[in-house]
Amino acid sequence: MNKLEILGLSKQYGDELALDEVSLAVAEGEFVTVLGRSGSGKTTLLRSIAGFIKPTAGNIRVAGRSVLDVPVNKRGIGVVFQNYALFPHLTVRQNVAYGLRLRRIPKHEIRERVEAQLDRVQLAKYADRTPAQLSGGQQQRVAVARALILEPEVMLFDEPFSNLDVRLRESLRNELGQMHDRLGFTALFVTHDQREALSLADRVAVMDQGRLVQFATPQTIYNQPASSAVATMLGRTNLFTGRVAGSNIIEVEGQRLTIETSAPLGAEVSVMVRPHRLRLVSAEGAARGPAGEFHAAGTVRSIEYHGATEAVLVDTDGRELLLERPAEESTERTLDYGTRVDVRIPHSAFQVLESHPKQ
Amino acid sequence: MNRALRIASRAWFPVVVAAIIVFLLAPIAVIVAASFTTSNYLSFPPDGLTLKWYAEVLVDPSWGAAVINSLLLAISSSLIASVVAVPAALVLSRRGIRAADLLSSFLMLPIMVPSVLFVLGVLLGYQLLDSPVPVLGLILALAVLIAPYILRTLLAALEELDPALEEAAMSLGASRLRAWVSVVLPNVLGAYAGGLALAFIIAFDELVVPLFLAGPALSTLPVRIYREVAFDVSPQIAAVSALLVVVTVLISTLAARDGSATRILKEQR
Numbered sequence: 240m241n242k243l244e245i246l247g248l249s250k251q252y253g254d255e256l257a258l259d260e261v262s263l264a265v266a267e268g269e270f271v272t273v274l275g276r277s278g279s280g281k282t283t284l285l286r287s288i289a290g291f292i293k294p295t296a297g298n299i300r301v302a303g304r305s306v307l308d309v310p311v312n313k314r315g316i317g318v319v320f321q322n323y324a325l326f327p328h329l330t331v332r333q334n335v336a337y338g339l340r341l342r343r344i345p346k347h348e349i350r351e352r353v354e355a356q357l358d359r360v361q362l363a364k365y366a367d368r369t370p371a372q373l374s375g376g377q378q379q380r381v382a383v384a385r386a387l388i389l390e391p392e393v394m395l396f397d398e399p400f401s402n403l404d405v406r407l408r409e410s411l412r413n414e415l416g417q418m419h420d421r422l423g424f425t426a427l428f429v430t431h432d433q434r435e436a437l438s439l440a441d442r443v444a445v446m447d448q449g450r451l452v453q454f455a456t457p458q459t460i461y462n463q464p465a466s467s468a469v470a471t472m473l474g475r476t477n478l479f480t481g482r483v484a485g486s487n488i489i490e491v492e493g494q495r496l497t498i499e500t501s502a503p504l505g506a507e508v509s510v511m512v513r514p515h516r517l518r519l520v521s522a523e524g525a526a527r528g529p530a531g532e533f534h535a536a537g538t539v540r541s542i543e544y545h546g547a548t549e550a551v552l553v554d555t556d557g558r559e560l561l562l563e564r565p566a567e568e569s570t571e572r573t574l575d576y577g578t579r580v581d582v583r584i585p586h587s588a589f590q591v592l593e594s595h596p597k598q
Numbered sequence: 599m600n601r602a603l604r605i606a607s608r609a610w611f612p613v614v615v616a617a618i619i620v621f622l623l624a625p626i627a628v629i630v631a632a633s634f635t636t637s638n639y640l641s642f643p644p645d646g647l648t649l650k651w652y653a654e655v656l657v658d659p660s661w662g663a664a665v666i667n668s669l670l671l672a673i674s675s676s677l678i679a680s681v682v683a684v685p686a687a688l689v690l691s692r693r694g695i696r697a698a699d700l701l702s703s704f705l706m707l708p709i710m711v712p713s714v715l716f717v718l719g720v721l722l723g724y725q726l727l728d729s730p731v732p733v734l735g736l737i738l739a740l741a742v743l744i745a746p747y748i749l750r751t752l753l754a755a756l757e758e759l760d761p762a763l764e765e766a767a768m769s770l771g772a773s774r775l776r777a778w779v780s781v782v783l784p785n786v787l788g789a790y791a792g793g794l795a796l797a798f799i800i801a802f803d804e805l806v807v808p809l810f811l812a813g814p815a816l817s818t819l820p821v822r823i824y825r826e827v828a829f830d831v832s833p834q835i836a837a838v839s840a841l842l843v844v845v846t847v848l849i850s851t852l853a854a855r856d857g858s859a860t861r862i863l864k865e866q867r
Contacts, residue, residue: 311765312768312770326766326767328781341770342771386769
C-alpha cells in the first residue's frame with residue numbers, strides 16, 4: 240500500500256516553476272531518497288508535503304487521503320530538519336514528549352511512551368541532558384524519536400547531514416539506515432549527495448529543474464540513468480555521441496558497437512560508460528582490439544590516487560576518457576604523465592541514455 | 599582564538615589590562631572614597647571617615663522623592679518601550695520582510711541622534727502646541743530613547759534562533775501561536791530580560807531628557823545630582839553617587855548573566 244502519493248504536484252513562484260508536475264508514490268515502510276542539486280525543487284517538494292508550502296497544482300495523499308487542506312500541525316507527518324532543530328531549552332525527554340503533551344494524553348501514559356521510545360533509540364541514559372550536551376549521532380536519534388513517537392504516516396528528512404563533515408556524515412547515514420531497518424517507518428529523504436541517496440534508498444527519485452527525471456532503484460539509477468543529467472549527477476562518467484547504424488548496432492567514433500537500444504535507425508544517441516569499466520593495455524599492443532571491444536589510443540593526462548583505486552585521465556585525439564582501476568594495478572605497471580596507452584571498453588559496458596544528447 | 603591567546607601571553611599584556619581597569623574604576627573609587635569624608639566639601643583623599651553623608655541623604659525626603667521619580671520614569675518608559683520594541687523585533691526577524699534592514703536602522707536612530715537635539719525637537723513640538731511638556735511626554739521621550747536597546751538585543755536573539763525550531767514545533771502538532779509561546783519565547787526570554795535591564799538603567803541614569811523636559815516640580819536622581827553639583831559640592835553627592843553605582847552594578851550583573859549586555863555592545867560597534 241502506498242503511504243504517500245504525490246500527484247502532478249506543481250509550485251510556481253512568479254515566473255519560475257519550482258516544481259513541475261511531479262508524481263511519485265512511496266510504499267509503506269519504503270525508504271525513498273530524493274536526489275537533486277540546489278534549485279532542483281527537492282526542498283520545495285519536501286516542504287509542500289510537510290505543509291509549509293502550498294502547492295500551485297496537484298495533490299498530495301497521505302495514507303490514501305488528500306492532505307492539501309490539512310494544516311502543518313494536523314498532517315501526521317514527521318519531519319527531521321537540517322541541524323535537527325531540537326528545542327535547546329528542553330531536555331531530551333522533554334523534546335521527545337513535546338508532541339504527546341500537545342495531544343492532551345494523560346501524564347502517566349506520556350511518561351511510559353517516552354521512556355519506551357527512548358529505550359528504542361538507546362537514549363535512556365541521556366534523557367535528562369539538553370541537546371547541546373549530545374553528540375551528532377545522539378541528536379539525530381532524538382530528532383527521529385521525537386517525530387516517530389507520534390506514529391506519523393511518513394517521515395521526511397530535510398538534508399539532515401549536509402552541514403557535517405564526511406566522517407560523521409557516514410556514521411550517521413549508517414545509523415539512520417539501521418534505525419529504519421529496526422523501526423520500519425516510511426521515509427522520504429531529501430539530499431544533494433549522490434552517495435547518501437544511493438546507499439540509504441530502496442528507490443531514488445532524481446530531480447532536475449523542478450521535474451522528476453527518474454524514479455528507480457539505486458542500481459538502475461546508477462547503471463541505467465535516464466539521461467546524461469542523471470548520469471553526471473551520480474558521479475563521474477564518460478559520455479559519447481553515437482548514431483544507430485543497425486539493429487542494436489551503434490556507431491561511436493567510427494567503431495560499430497553492439498549495444499541494446501530501441502532508438503530508430505539513424506537516430507543520434509548519447510552513450511555512457513562508467514570509469515571503472517575502462518581497461519588499459521600497453522600502447523605497443525595491436526592497433527585493433529579483439530572483437531566486442533571499443534578501443535582508443537591516447538596519452539595519460541593525469542593520475543589521481545584515491546587509496547583503493549586510482550583515476551586516470553587519458554587524452555585520445557582531443558577527447559578525454561576517465562578511467563578508474565584498482566590501485567594494485569598501478570604497481571604492476573606504473574603510469575606517468577604522457578605515457579602512451581591503449582584504452583579498451585567492452586561493448587557490454589556501454590549504456591544508451593534515453594534522451595537526445597542535444598536536448 | 600590562537601592569536602588572542604598569543605597576545606594574552608605577552609609580558610606587557612597584564613600591565614595594559616591593569617591600566618585599563620584602573621582608568622575605568624578610578625573615578626568610581628574616588629567618588630566612593632570621597633563619600634566618607636568628614637569635611638564639608640568634596641575632597642579626595644577624605645579627611646576622615648564618617649557615614650554622616652549617607653545618613654543625611656537617606657533622611658532627606660527630597661533625595662528619596664528623586665529616586666522614586668527616577669524609578670517610576672524608568673519602569674514606565676521601559677514598559678512602553680517594550681510594547682513597541684518586542685512586536686517590532688518579532689516582525690523584523692521574519693524572513694522576507696521587505697526593507698527590514700532599512701526599518702531596523704530607522705528604529706536605531708534614537709541612539710545615533712544626540713539626545714540634546716532630540717530633546718530640543720520635543721520641546722519645540724510642545725511649544726507649537728503652546729503647552730508645557732506633560733509627564734507622559736517625558737515618559738514617551740525616554741521610551742523612544744531606550745526602545746532601540748530592547749529591539750537590538752531581542753532582534754539579535756531572534757535572528758540567531760534556527761527558524762526550523764518553530765517549524766519543528768508545528769510539525770509536531772503545535773499551532774503557530776503555541777509553537778511561538780512554547781519554543782521561540784523561552785529561547786529569547788533571556789535576551790529580552792537583558793535588553794530590558796539595559797533600557798531600564800539607561801532610563802534611570804538619563805540626565806539630558808528629564809533636565810530639559812521635566813518641569814521644576816519633577817526632579818529625578820540624575821537631575822537632582824546635577825543641580826546639586828551646580829550650586830555646591832556637598833559630599834552628599836558622593837554618597838548618592840556611590841549608592842547609584844551599587845544599584846547599577848546590581849542590575850547590570852543580572853543583565854550580564856545572559857550575555858545580552860555584551861551582545862548589544864557588539865552590535866553597537
